Amino acid sequence: TQLLEQSPQFLSIQEGENLTVYCNSSSVFSSLQWYRQEPGEGPVLLVTVVTGGEVKKLKRLTFQFGDARKDSSLHITAAQPGDTGLYLCAGEISNNNDMRFGAGTRLTVKP
């Protein structure tokens, strides 16, 4: 069982559609990160959220950290083919210097 559950596992949408990816856990995290990974490459850090209830926006991407710091969501507006990739959430276990990853959401945006 994964400490961080991501949903959906797979998502295939048309260019221009909106989508939300979820990352849930029963554990509390000191911080949570979102990464995007393309085939054959390492994950690239998109954002770090630290404060419960925090919302961060990066162009068409909106990240939210739950009030209790147990969950997070990533919302993409007007998806583009370049958004295609594996989206991973990762949580830092409180005061443990331990990082755990979710299984990822594989997003495909069709032109």
Next chain:
Amino acid sequence: KAGVTQTPRYLIKTRGQQVTLSCSPISGHRSVSWYQQTPGQGLQFLFEYFSETQRNKGNFPGRFSGRQFSNSRSEMNVSTLELGDSALYLCASRFEGVGYEQYFGPGTRLTVT
């Protein structure tokens, strides 16, 4: 600043052999972590090194080991390779601070035949 580099990028080994992978972190980063990524298990944490000391360890057998040098460069060793060790091995470095922001290298694709 140069990113995290890993060598080699691709490696083919035979079952029973051993392998050493190398990682050079971003300049100024003293923490280096190693992960194994497979389609079935996703990203699994192997271990973290900080200032030449192993600070944290995942749930992997003793065949997986690592070390860190005084310049923060790190190596990971896998002995007595098994077919199931075939994976993408990722190294990540970070600068100690608020938020566990890791920067990953491109990975080493290990295939065990």
